[in-house]
Amino acid sequence: MKAVQEYYARSAELLAERYEALRFEDVHDEVLPFLPTPPAGVADVGAGTGRDAAALASRGFTVTAVEPVPELRAVAQRLHADAAVTWLDDALPALSRLTGPFDLILLSAVWMHLDEDEREPSMRRLYDLTALGGYVALSLRHGPPPTDRRMYDIPADETIALAERCGFTALGTGGGADHLGRAEVHWSQLILQKRKVHAA
Numbered sequence: 001m002k003a004v005q006e007y008y009a010r011s012a013e014l015l016a017e018r019y020e021a022l023r024f025e026d027v028h029d030e031v032l033p034f035l036p037t038p039p040a041g042v043a044d045v046g047a048g049t050g051r052d053a054a055a056l057a058s059r060g061f062t063v064t065a066v067e068p069v070p071e072l073r074a075v076a077q078r079l080h081a082d083a084a085v086t087w088l089d090d091a092l093p094a095l096s097r098l099t100g101p102f103d104l105i106l107l108s109a110v111w112m113h114l115d116e117d118e119r120e121p122s123m124r125r126l127y128d129l130t131a132l133g134g135y136v137a138l139s140l141r142h143g144p145p146p147t148d149r150r151m152y153d154i155p156a157d158e159t160i161a162l163a164e165r166c167g168f169t170a171l172g173t174g175g176g177a178d179h180l181g182r183a184e185v186h187w188s189q190l191i192l193q194k195r196k197v198h199a200a
Contacts, residue, residue: 010071019048020079022179024055027108030174030189031137035059036103043102043129045092046110050076054083056106066090066098093122100129105136111159112141112151119154123166127194136168136192139175143185156188168192 025032036042038060044053047065049072057063063084067073068091077087090097092114105126114122126136140159145151160170175188 018180019051022051024052027179028052028106028137031106031191034104034135034137034171034191036061036134040103041101041131042104042106043098043100044106044108045095045098045126046107047076047087048072048108050080050083050085052106052108053085054080057083057085061104064088064098064102066095093118093125095125095129098129101131101134102129103131103134105130105134107136107138109139109141111138111154112145113149114154115150115152119159119162120166123162123168127166127168130168130194132194132196134194135171136163136190136194138190138192140188140190141185142188143182156190159190163190163192167194167196169195 039062041064042056042061043064043066044056045066047053047067050065053063053065053076064086065076066088067076068089070089073087073089088097092110107126111119130136138159140154140156141151142153145153156173156175160173163170169192171191171193173188173190175186177186
């Protein structure tokens with residue numbers, strides 16, 4: 001993940017301009033029906049510039065934002081200094097500093113950076129961190145990967161099969177066009193629910 005983090009480190013300010021121009025409600029319209037009742041605990045894993053974490057905090061949730069890139073965390077904490085968000089330096093697959101359970105875990109544009117060996121331990125860790133009855137909202141990027149960082153076009157059905165092996169129930173697949181206007185990119189949105197106490 002080093003090359004990925006280096007890209008986000010040197011691009012933090014530029015990415016902030018792009019990401020912060022988009023509204024949480026527009027980017028995550030398919031997630032809105034699954035938001036728990038405030039002040040439920042929510043984790044934003046790979047929180048980037050803090051747009052989503054701050055929006056969730058403004059809705060009254062107890063928000064923990066996880067971001068392993070110091071430059072992005074610094075931008076997020078500057079832009080959203082008034083948001084009631086707890087920030088952690090942590091990353092998948094371990095998420096060793098994150099303590100659940102959470103009623104919702106959001107992974108927006110994160111899963112695409114995990115290689116094949118990292119995906120199953122990551123999904124199992126997410127399962128452990130999710131409250132019984134809680135949700136994981138996970139987006140998948142589809143299209144040609146950029147050449148300047150590690151990224152994978154991971155099929156939705158592959159991710160759903162992995163989630164179900166780890167004990168989640170998939171509640172359907174959504175998604176659509178890229179919110180940044182890239183014609184060659186589109187997204188899948190998965191909603192996963194933890195309905196069992198122990199994974200199969």
